[in-house]
Amino acid sequence: MDSQKSSQKSSQKILELIQENSKITTQEMADLLEISRRAVAKQIAQLQARGCIRRVGPDKGGHWELVE
Template structure:
């Protein structure tokens, strides 16, 4: 799902979505699986439980 699609669903700007995603990456709550093209982001369950 793109930031634009997520923004439309949440009814916020795509920039706001991108800022939140950047924050989650900074906190280690998202991790990259695979290459830049063809890969995807995944919630890091270990850090998610730790940071809750």
């Protein structure tokens, strides 16, 4: 599987995880997806850049929102 496809798959899974639990941490996502926390952070940055998700509140105690 090429990295483009696997990163799209990871993005989709991250969106699903956020939908299930808006307070999920990048570390929890990394553990569940079995990828590095850095890889999760990269995916999240891309999702935010595309306007799919946004962070509400601080890193500790904030939550994610899916943008329709």
